[in-house]
Amino acid sequence: LQHCPDRSQSEFDFVVVGAGAGGGPLAARLAESGFSGHDVVNVNTTIPFYFGRAVEDPQLELNHTYDEYSPGAKFPRNDAWYPRARGVGGSTIHNAMVNDIANTEADFDDLALMFNDPTWSYNNMRKYFKRIEHNLYLNTTNPDHGFMGWLRTSLNPTSILANPSFEVNTLAVSGPSIDDINSVLNDAAIGVGTPSYTIDEHHNRSSVHDRLVHSKAREHGRLNFTLDTLATKIMLCESGTGDSPVAYGVEIAPGAALPIASNFKGKTQLKTELVIVRHEVIVSAGVFQSPQLLSGIGDRSELSRHGIDPIVHLPGVGINLQDHDEVANIWTLKHNYTLFNGCTILYTPETDPCLEYWTESGHQNLYSLGAALFMLMSKSLPTLPAPDMMIYWVPGFFRGFFPGFPDELADIHNALTAVVLKAHPSSRGVVRLTGNHPQDLLHIEKRHFEAPGGMDDIFSIREAIKVARSIVEHPNITMHVNAQVFPGPGFQTDEEIDDHILEHVFGHHACCTNAMGADDDPNAVLDGDFKVRGVEGLRVVDLSSWPKVPGWFVTTPTYMISEKAAEVIRMSAEPRETTLVVQDEGIQWPLK
Numbered sequence: 001l002q003h004c005p006d007r008s009q010s011e012f013d014f015v016v017v018g019a020g021a022g023g024g025p026l027a028a029r030l031a032e033s034g035f036s037g038h039d040v041v042n043v044n045t046t047i048p049f050y051f052g053r054a055v056e057d058p059q060l061e062l063n064h065t066y067d068e069y070s071p072g073a074k075f076p077r078n079d080a081w082y083p084r085a086r087g088v089g090g091s092t093i094h095n096a097m098v099n100d101i102a103n104t105e106a107d108f109d110d111l112a113l114m115f116n117d118p119t120w121s122y123n124n125m126r127k128y129f130k131r132i133e134h135n136l137y138l139n140t141t142n143p144d145h146g147f148m149g150w151l152r153t154s155l156n157p158t159s160i161l162a163n164p165s166f167e168v169n170t171l172a173v174s175g176p177s178i179d180d181i182n183s184v185l186n187d188a189a190i191g192v193g194t195p196s197y198t199i200d201e202h203h204n205r206s207s208v209h210d211r212l213v214h215s216k217a218r219e220h221g222r223l224n225f226t227l228d229t230l231a232t233k234i235m236l237c238e239s240g241t242g243d244s245p246v247a248y249g250v251e252i253a254p255g256a257a258l259p260i261a262s263n264f265k266g267k268t269q270l271k272t273e274l275v276i277v278r279h280e281v282i283v284s285a286g287v288f289q290s291p292q293l294l295s296g297i298g299d300r301s302e303l304s305r306h307g308i309d310p311i312v313h314l315p316g317v318g319i320n321l322q323d324h325d326e327v328a329n330i331w332t333l334k335h336n337y338t339l340f341n342g343c344t345i346l347y348t349p350e351t352d353p354c355l356e357y358w359t360e361s362g363h364q365n366l367y368s369l370g371a372a373l374f375m376l377m378s379k380s381l382p383t384l385p386a387p388d389m390m391i392y393w394v395p396g397f398f399r400g401f402f403p404g405f406p407d408e409l410a411d412i413h414n415a416l417t418a419v420v421l422k423a424h425p426s427s428r429g430v431v432r433l434t435g436n437h438p439q440d441l442l443h444i445e446k447r448h449f450e451a452p453g454g455m456d457d458i459f460s461i462r463e464a465i466k467v468a469r470s471i472v473e474h475p476n477i478t479m480h481v482n483a484q485v486f487p488g489p490g491f492q493t494d495e496e497i498d499d500h501i502l503e504h505v506f507g508h509h510a511c512c513t514n515a516m517g518a519d520d521d522p523n524a525v526l527d528g529d530f531k532v533r534g535v536e537g538l539r540v541v542d543l544s545s546w547p548k549v550p551g552w553f554v555t556t557p558t559y560m561i562s563e564k565a566a567e568v569i570r571m572s573a574e575p576r577e578t579t580l581v582v583q584d585e586g587i588q589w590p591l592k
């Protein structure tokens with residue numbers, strides 16, 4: 001390693017790589033801005049119901065492919081598709097907007113115990129939720145919610161659902177009613193609730209993109225962006241004191257793209273530049289790219305295999321990949337939903353009269369809705385300390401994520417989907433390098449159900465599928481049902497249901513590939529302050545930082561840890577920080 005350069009004159013105190021759920025709120029809070037820009041996003045990302053289209057937006061899409069299982073599985077599934085978004089806001093500009101922090105009490109309290117640090121406790125972490133939330137549907141005296149933050153949260157408007165179809169009513173009473181899924185008392189609640197969404201008062205998406213655009217102190221020039229830029233390497237140096245190596249900056253390649261981006265033109269000789277940082281580098285490039293970016297930090301033999309000099313041996317980098325297991329079950333109905341009338345979920349008034357009406361009516365139709373109507377939380381075994389199974393109901397045809405999935409959602413108007421989601425699953429997968437070039441593909445294996453506990457998870461999912469089926473058998477619903485079509489009627493025995501699970505399990509909350517862990521854990525990548533172990537001036541703050549996939553949904557819990565990270569970092573640095581965000585950006589976003 002070379003000796004560290006003089007960093008005192010550097011323009012930037014912090015560099016944050018990636019402006020998604022982890023990096024965006026942190027960067028904004030650290031610097032409270034300094035950029036000016038126009039709020040230019042394309043139509044698909046702002047309209048709530050267009051989330052499926054946004055996922056396939058060529059300007060934004062990052063198309064990871066991965067193996068669901070390790071070699072030799074009954075259903076190999078080696079070409080599974082994992083969407084992510086390039087752009088300011090990361091996947092918060094195309095996700096399904098479910099705002100759910102329930103079932104995280106144990107996640108946070110486990111961290112408090114692991115680090116013997118009460119600031120990680122659930123009770124303390126709730127303050128970050130209150131800090132970021134701008135709740136639009138509860139009385140402002142409600143002690144569990146925030147009303148002044150940047151994240152607009154709302155429920156699906158009842159005015160639009162005013163003409164409820166049969167299943168809306170019947171699903172709502174398929175268990176004890178949960179009035180507010182994000183209240184303290186309901187953290188481990190069992191029953192049925194309506195999801196809260198990150199949708200604003202005008203029925204537009206509320207995301208990290210808005211957080212950054214509308215960040216207050218922007219005129220002070222303290223938050224800067226380099227867009228359409230790939231971070232290619234974290235620069236490490238020798239402090240000269242014999243201590244740990246120091247992250248002194250980031251190598252960037254303007255105009256370069258990841259190999260999974262739709263604008264990827266092939267691997268090139270990259271023209272790189274160096275950004276030196278006065279205080280710290282924060283990696284927030286997401287669950288797949290963050291491990292890749294930790295150049296020279298990782299499992300010694302893995303790095304050497306790819307011709308990378310191992311600088312810090314951290315065998316936990318890239319292992320511990322987790323995701324909620326999800327399995328869809330679909331019924332066709334005898335009639336179309338009237339809410340879908342005329343709605344093609346296409347781009348122009350000519351191809352979609354519903355879009356024109358949405359605009360003219362002040363956003364008063366289907367397109368203002370989040371896609372799930374109800375969530376049923378339950379325990380697969382009564383002895384469990386917290387619920388582990390959720391069924392979320394979608395009034396549409398949704399088999400999971402694969403290229404072309406939005407067409408099924410858009411074209412089939414007489415379907416009801418129950419997605420069964422397993423919280424705190426046992427599976428542990430890997431993200432591996434395939435080479436030493438920043439534009440090399442990654443090898444990703446999810447290894448569903450392959451760790452100890454996998455059979456129990458399959459059992460839990462199977463039981464939840466039976467619960468979903470029994471709900472649909474209620475006379476008020478069954479009178480409207482044609483047939484179960486996914487899986488078809490042939491899937492009745494436990495073995496047949498298990499095959500459906502193995503053949504179609506998916507997930508969209510991948511996490512945990514740079515896990516925080518205790519001092520004596522050889523696989524711990526980060527300490528309880530998000531610091532990369534064995535390196536000075538380097539932290540990772542994003543989905544990859546979690547040791548276990550949190551709660552039922554992951555984005556708002558990750559906003560909470562992002563806010564905590566900002567607080568921890570601010571306490572350790574001088575008050576006037578200048579931050580640079582490096583973001584691979586799909587949309588050309590004019591900056592002044």
Ligand SMILES: Cc1cc2nc3c(=O)[nH]c(=O)nc-3n(C[C@H](O)[C@H](O)[C@H](O)COP(=O)(O)OP(=O)(O)OC[C@H]3O[C@@H](n4cnc5c(N)ncnc54)[C@H](O)[C@@H]3O)c2cc1C
Nearest residue numbers: 018020021022090091095096097098231286543554555584
């Ligand atoms: C279709 C879909 C629906 C979802 N729905 C929900 C939901 O309803 N509720 C929920 O809670 N969660 C949901 N999620 C999950 C959630 O949106 C993601 O888990 C979350 O956004 C991940 O945040 P992150 O900060 O870790 O990474 P990201 O949001 O992926 O952000 C990382 C950013 O870093 C950039 N980047 C990566 N590498 C580099 C590099 N080398 N140089 C420069 N930039 C780089 C990427 O372009 C990306 O924009 C959904 C996800 C998807 C895909």
